[in-house]
Amino acid sequence: MKVRFLGTSSAIPTGSRGLPAILIKTMDDSILLDCGEGTQRQMIKAGESLMKIRNVIITHLHGDHFFGLLPLIQTLGILRKNSELHIIGPSGLEGIIGEIEYIMGSKHQFKTSFTEIETKRIYKLNKFILEFFPVDHAGFETYGVKIREKEKPGRFNPEKADELEVPPILRGILQRGFSVKLPNGKIVKPQEVMGPPRKGPIIVYSSDTRPVESVVSKAKGVDMLIHEATYLHDLRDRAMATGHSTALEAGEVANAANVKKLILTHFSARYKEEDLVKFKKEASNIFKGEIVIAKDFLTISL
Ligand SMILES: [Zn+2]
Numbered sequence: 001m002k003v004r005f006l007g008t009s010s011a012i013p014t015g016s017r018g019l020p021a022i023l024i025k026t027m028d029d030s031i032l033l034d035c036g037e038g039t040q041r042q043m044i045k046a047g048e049s050l051m052k053i054r055n056v057i058i059t060h061l062h063g064d065h066f067f068g069l070l071p072l073i074q075t076l077g078i079l080r081k082n083s084e085l086h087i088i089g090p091s092g093l094e095g096i097i098g099e100i101e102y103i104m105g106s107k108h109q110f111k112t113s114f115t116e117i118e119t120k121r122i123y124k125l126n127k128f129i130l131e132f133f134p135v136d137h138a139g140f141e142t143y144g145v146k147i148r149e150k151e152k153p154g155r156f157n158p159e160k161a162d163e164l165e166v167p168p169i170l171r172g173i174l175q176r177g178f179s180v181k182l183p184n185g186k187i188v189k190p191q192e193v194m195g196p197p198r199k200g201p202i203i204v205y206s207s208d209t210r211p212v213e214s215v216v217s218k219a220k221g222v223d224m225l226i227h228e229a230t231y232l233h234d235l236r237d238r239a240m241a242t243g244h245s246t247a248l249e250a251g252e253v254a255n256a257a258n259v260k261k262l263i264l265t266h267f268s269a270r271y272k273e274e275d276l277v278k279f280k281k282e283a284s285n286i287f288k289g290e291i292v293i294a295k296d297f298l299t300i301s302l
């Protein structure tokens, strides 16, 4: 699984940071997590194919998290996307897209499906399993999300295959999970030559929120917590008033959840690039694991 940050500012873009968007991809599935204004240009700059986006998740209907969606849909229509685009978001999102397209008098000409976010539901995509949970964003309907890559098949054991006299031509079939019949008539099952299934990595994305118990409980022990840190702690009052977190508070959440890695993102545009090292320092006063300051086009492999 690769996690690629496409926009790491909050509310207002800066010269070096776009608005929130994170691309999560495996070999044959992908999720665009939030889609702030300018996301399609960020994808093009990053060398990522717009046509390959399969799922878009919008965590809440603040402009910095979804104003890039309609332009993306328009571009995909022009490029004649031939696979379906699946959009998962809060209940009002489908109506907003429909209303704007109605006013414009142009409906997109490729297949989209819309699923409303529900917190008591497990969403099974092609290669991902999703769970949404409410967060605390000044009373505005906002969801965090837990993303788990589905189990991958175990490793192939060539010595075992040699021992069982499996011809090379049949080995790929076993690796794909099917039994094979050998020339001597013997049946070999995949589990005889494959190791145990490997668990996929797990990510939790907080979206915009105050530090909140729902993030702590969903992020327990996960491989990566992507937590917003809009402000440094001297602006805690501002963070409380606007439903955001400080770097120190993000560190407290990561520490309470005992995550393996903390990624800080969604920085207020008031901070200069050279200020961002202070976010890491502040969070590291509390969280002793690995902390990364996200920047646009940063890619992390899990
Ligand atoms: Zn935001």
Ligand SMILES: [Zn+2]
Pocket (backbone or CB within 6 Å): 060, 062, 137, 208
């Ligand atoms: Zn917001």
